[in-house]
Amino acid sequence: MDKTFKHVIAVFSGKGGVGKSTVSANIAETFAKQGNNVGLLDVDLHGPNIPKLLGLESVKLEARDNQILPAYYSPNLKVVSIAFMLPTRDTPVIWRGPLKHKAVSQLLNDVDWGELDYLVIDFPPGTGDEILSVSQLVGKDANAVIVTTPQELALLDARKAVMFAKQVEMRIAGIVENMSGLVCPHCGKEINLFKKGGGKKAAEELGVPFLGGIPLDPRIVELSDDGILFVDKYPDSPAAVAFSAVCENLRKRLEEGV
Numbered sequence: 001m002d003k004t005f006k007h008v009i010a011v012f013s014g015k016g017g018v019g020k021s022t023v024s025a026n027i028a029e030t031f032a033k034q035g036n037n038v039g040l041l042d043v044d045l046h047g048p049n050i051p052k053l054l055g056l057e058s059v060k061l062e063a064r065d066n067q068i069l070p071a072y073y074s075p076n077l078k079v080v081s082i083a084f085m086l087p088t089r090d091t092p093v094i095w096r097g098p099l100k101h102k103a104v105s106q107l108l109n110d111v112d113w114g115e116l117d118y119l120v121i122d123f124p125p126g127t128g129d130e131i132l133s134v135s136q137l138v139g140k141d142a143n144a145v146i147v148t149t150p151q152e153l154a155l156l157d158a159r160k161a162v163m164f165a166k167q168v169e170m171r172i173a174g175i176v177e178n179m180s181g182l183v184c185p186h187c188g189k190e191i192n193l194f195k196k197g198g199g200k201k202a203a204e205e206l207g208v209p210f211l212g213g214i215p216l217d218p219r220i221v222e223l224s225d226d227g228i229l230f231v232d233k234y235p236d237s238p239a240a241v242a243f244s245a246v247c248e249n250l251r252k253r254l255e256e257g258v
């Protein structure tokens with residue numbers, strides 16, 4: 001079965017709760033809506049959020065010709081999560097490193113991904129076994145996208161994530177600052193709840209590209225229980241426009257090295 005990944009995007013963060021899964025899923029769908037063939041792979045073995053975000057919680061994967069068939073969120077977006085393979089949603093996953101490596105390897109190699117323009121991989125927070133596995137399996141072709149929030153603590157963790165990516169020799173596509181300011185739904189003015197611009201400053205300091213900021217929007221939290229992605233439900237909102245800008249910067253970086 002032919003499988004090619006033109007660009008592999010590894011989305012990770014130094015710590016949890018910064019919106020890594022939200023960013024992965026909305027980036028993947030933004031690329032898919034532009035007509036690209038996109039895969040979204042959730043390797044967060046301990047807290048897989050992607051199925052819930054995309055309304056795919058009841059999916060059970062089927063196989064054909066020894067290949068796992070992915071689920072679809074939208075016509076161009078194939079989705080596979082480790083959660084699809086667990087017996088119940090609440091089953092805790094207690095796997096040691098080598099087993100995790102095997103699972104990640106299967107998710108990359110034994111899924112019928114077809115020919116993808118972008119494979120977006122959502123990792124667990126931090127710098128654990130799963131990223132090491134992907135860096136070993138995909139090698140230098142993986143492009144790290146590091147998600148952070150503007151606060152100082154999150155940025156310290158993002159710095160660690162950048163150092164990690166450098167250590168495992170993963171190409172660094174850049175940093176995304178999530179929860180970057182809040183546009184007041186009443187007056188349209190911007191409120192900088194967690195400050196703003198820290199991601200850009202950290203990127204400059206570390207000598208890596210800054211891909212853009214995604215503002216806070218309370219509707220992102222509401223939607224995460226509905227199984228519809230934000231960029232589909234509110235395509236004209238400032239946050240959806242910001243996702244498009246991040247994707248455009250990412251595309252340029254991956255295709256033109258800019």
Ligand code: ADP
Nearest residue numbers: 016017018019020021022215216217220221224
């Ligand atoms: P992580 O994958 O880093 O743990 P999630 O993507 O699960 O983070 O996001 C954590 C929480 O923050 C979720 O409730 C999500 O809906 C919310 N969230 C993420 N990004 C934004 C944003 N830009 N505006 C508002 N809420 C957000």
